[in-house]
Amino acid sequence: MASFDLAQHPHRRFNPLTGEWLLVSPHRALRPWQGQQEAPDRSQRPAYDPTCYLCAGNTRANGAVNPAYTGTFVFDNDFAALTPDAPAGTVEVGGLLRAEAESGVGRVICFSPRHDLTLPEMSTPDIRRVVDVWAEEFASLGARPDINYVQIFENKGAVMGCSNPHPHGQVWAQRTVPGDPAKETVQQQAYFQQHGRSLLADYLELELNEQVRIVLENEHFVVLVPFWAAWPFETLVLPRRVVQDVTQLTDAERDNFADVIRRLTIRYDNLFQTSFPYSAGLHQRPTDGQQHPEWHLHMHFFPPLLRSATVRKFMVGYELLANPQRDITPEYAAQRLRELPEVHYKQTTA
């Protein structure tokens, strides 16, 4: 019998950041697909859209008027899922019906006044401005006594529930630490207590040693497909230096962060020659007033496309009821991403 091979045989992989397992079925990548086809985003958008509620100078649904901004623009979400003034309270019935009031803040971050751009089409200095806004938002929201966690993220593409193509992200900041960062805190704490080192720093060392899952690097940052990636082309963006949050990044590190975001998202667009959809976001220390030496800032990219601009991975039945599952291996995904050019396809085919 053949010996066990991660590239060929079904197996499970462990995610040390969450403590959970993932099913990998490499042999299944070639099954035929007769299901839903996505509409690839090849829209030509104008630089300014008078009907867009994020373009400079436009009036939003609630009557507020956007300033004539030229860089980034941040405002309170007009339809925030969290509000600062929600009444406090709890519900508890028989130990099984348990609820508690939650408060927080929702913010919208416009990356650029240009309606027709996305991160891979922006310049590194312009992306650097977005990194600075992340740091400002984390600092000001995180300093509030009623905010113990700040979630910064971007949904890109209609298939990822994004309702406006204008380049923008969001911040949801709240009183409690939500599930995933709470799990990552527990896992990083346990590792730090046992080894006196950052879990992700040790992990990065292993990956730099093996090289097979590395996508790209610069002086201060590394992008890789994590060993436990669930989404087909999922990546993890890691600073080489252990920092707990984005405010601690130096000037040079912020430039480098912008550089890897640009180069990664260009490779993503080039993969299927489409505006590549994803959800992405920062994971950082809770702002709960505790020291978090165990925390290592990182950024996750969760992109759904699997085989082409029109065929995605569905996290459904088995995945919703049992376990995340993937077909192509993380090593194969990293290799595909590594082989792509860092010039955007729109610039080479224009």
Add this chain to the structure above:
Amino acid sequence: MASFDLAQHPHRRFNPLTGEWLLVSPHRALRPWQGQQEAPDRSQRPAYDPTCYLCAGNTRANGAVNPAYTGTFVFDNDFAALTPDAPAGTVEVGGLLRAEAESGVGRVICFSPRHDLTLPEMSTPDIRRVVDVWAEEFASLGARPDINYVQIFENKGAVMGCSNPHPHGQVWAQRTVPGDPAKETVQQQAYFQQHGRSLLADYLELELNEQVRIVLENEHFVVLVPFWAAWPFETLVLPRRVVQDVTQLTDAERDNFADVIRRLTIRYDNLFQTSFPYSAGLHQRPTDGQQHPEWHLHMHFFPPLLRSATVRKFMVGYELLANPQRDITPEYAAQRLRELPEVHYKQTTA
């Protein structure tokens, strides 16, 4: 200030089956939606499709020929994510790269030879035959020493990754217990040890007492929107008697199971007058040779539609990085489902 009200104010709810929290933002239900629209499934399908690989008498991609079946038909998945003969082995590098071989079996269950039907359009006796197949598959797969968990599920609708509209479900059975059933085992065990009773039996009692989240009932089964539902119209199907798996259901209980599945899925179709997409599946005891007195068989329905046949809930950015989140309350969802008729709209509008 107004006092805390689950129907109005943002809050978190606890899921005692998984030990995890969910964010509820009831005030957000009315935000405008300018994002992706789904294509509602109003297709008229023929009773027999010569190109369908699940229709009776047809040849499948691998050359196998389906029998001229008249009820249900079960076969080994031609593109199974799990295979019984996978070589064993493990990988471990620095405690952080951890993988182990996984083996198992994938099966496909055709619910009916009729290509044009779905569960809500089938008769109760025909659905009862599907329940019997679930019991047979659980019994035969669960008895194997190399299978410790049997996941039975259905993906319905293209939006839920279903690649063939012919009414069918799947079984993925494997050596290890996957994440979600493992969590439910831990939670049910802890409750059972503390109270000497089934968590879900006690929960059901609370719900029958409050009534607000009950959707429908019969002698042996109750369907409700769980207090901690994450998907907009998520439901939980519960037998009143504590059984660990579907093989333990009596004849009358199986009939009642088929009855509630039929009535629930008719209400789902009637909600937005469309073939309502969902992922659904059974959660049952692990088949690991242990006694599982804590386990209470149940069925989850996870449907994505939120406001209409074309507007779904996206579990993206915040949900993928932080925590599941919902807008409409479970109580409102239950009320909507309760108010619907149990005659299928195609029969009343035909």
